[in-house]
Amino acid sequence: MLSLFSLAHAMEMAAASSIRTSPRASFLTSSTLKCGPNFISKTSIPANLMEKGHKRASLFSIRSQQSEPKDGSVILPPTSDSEANAVTIKDWEIGRMQDEIVSSQGIRIRRRPPTGPPLHYVGPFEFRLQNEGNTPRNILEEIVWHKHTEVSKLKERRPLIALKRALENAPPVRDFIGALKASHLRTGVPALIAEVKKASPSRGVLREDFDPVQIAQAYEKGGAACLSVLTDEKYFQGSFENLEAIRNAGVKCPLLCKEFIIEAWQIYYARAKGADAILLIAAILPDLDIKYMSKICKMLGLTTLVEVHNEEEMDRVLGIDGIQLIGINNRDLESFKVDISNTKKLLDSEHRQAIHDRDIIVVGESGLFTPDDISYVQEAGVKAVLVGESIVKQSDPTKGIAGLFGKDISV
Incomplete structure (x- = not known):
């Protein structure tokens, strides 16, 4: 049986391979969106995942694509790199899978803030999306979320x-x-x-x-x-x-x-x-x-x-x-x-x-x-x-x- 770490690696390789070998995969190609704590390009989300994300995310602000974020966040430019697209999707899928596993064992502490495909878009406008529960529910969850970011940098x-x-x-x-x-x-x-x-x-x-x-x-x-x-x-x-x-x-x-x-x-x-x-x-x-x-x-x-x-x-x-x-x-x-x-x-x-x-x-x-x-x-x-x-x-x-x-x- 694979650990979550081994599973994550396997999913990453599979996602990258899938996109490289599927030239007809449908990706949206304009504007950028903010999903949870991270800005991501709409080119990094397949259209079918955009539709699935509609039920899980809630819109909290709309800003012009040309405007600068006031909170100091970084807007990533659109990218056509298929492997980058695969990694973004993989991270979301692994996060969902981890949530399901830990929930089945009575673990209430989420490993990282829930993120997912964006809600949807209108023309040239950028959406900032707030997924339900993106605020830590207690001090332990806050510590774990910070630790995830800290360890990523150390690695x-x-x-x-x-x-x-x-x-x-x-x-x-x-x-x-x-x-x-x-x-x-x-x-x-x-x-x-x-x-x-x-x-x-x-x-x-x-x-x-x-x-x-x-x-x-x-x-x-x-x-x-x-x-x-x-x-x-x-x-x-x-x-x-x-x-x-x-x-x-x-x-x-x-x-x-x-x-x-x-x-x-x-x-x-x-x-x-x-x-x-x-x-x-x-x-x-x-x-x-x-x-x-x-x-x-x-x-x-x-x-x-x-x-x-x-x-x-x-x-x-x-x-x-x-x-x-x-x-x-x-x-x-x-x-x-x-x-x-x-x-x-x-x-x-x-x-x-x-x-x-x-x-x-x-x-x-x-x-x-x-x-x-x-x-x-x-x-x-x-x-x-x-x-x-x-x-x-x-x-x-x-x-x-x-x-x-x-x-x-x-x-």
């Missing part, structure tokens, strides 16, 4: 072939799961994945005097088994440079790249920067992508932490072979509200038995501030916790860890 500067060469000089991968098990066995409490985190969309800046290397070293001194490093720049003020700096500083704790992974390219990039583990979020990735990305991680020696935040996602992830590490996020990823009882709810008797039989480690995430919170999720069945805010805000993160657990867990 242009550093193609996958260059990243694969960079892996030759990457530091060796360390055993993330082994570190968690050893810590839990040594301390008798959930192993700590301490998060190097400067800010979040819900809390703003958590620490003004933010030095990622010093914080990482303080976490390691305090008994953290592993570290999670935020690499998203726009919403969390993190960076891959932070990840690389911590690795190069000699911190021995295995490192989780805390990123919104939507493409396989990001996995290679994280590995090249020194990551030992990758986060995959079930709320934004369909099963095929989780399987595909997990195989890439295994090939590169990386650990995969698959994050869930509701029962449907838990069922989906437990249905995937080879999963070793599941994170239960107590934060609703759409509203950002936190409820630590979510961990207990998702670790009911049926799920807990399946997790035990497959020797899966469960990580409790979000809303953990006190020793009572740690005890609560431990009793529910977690063997590790991922904590950021409650310890990164402390003047001395090392002491913050002792306060979180109610005892010193350092070596």
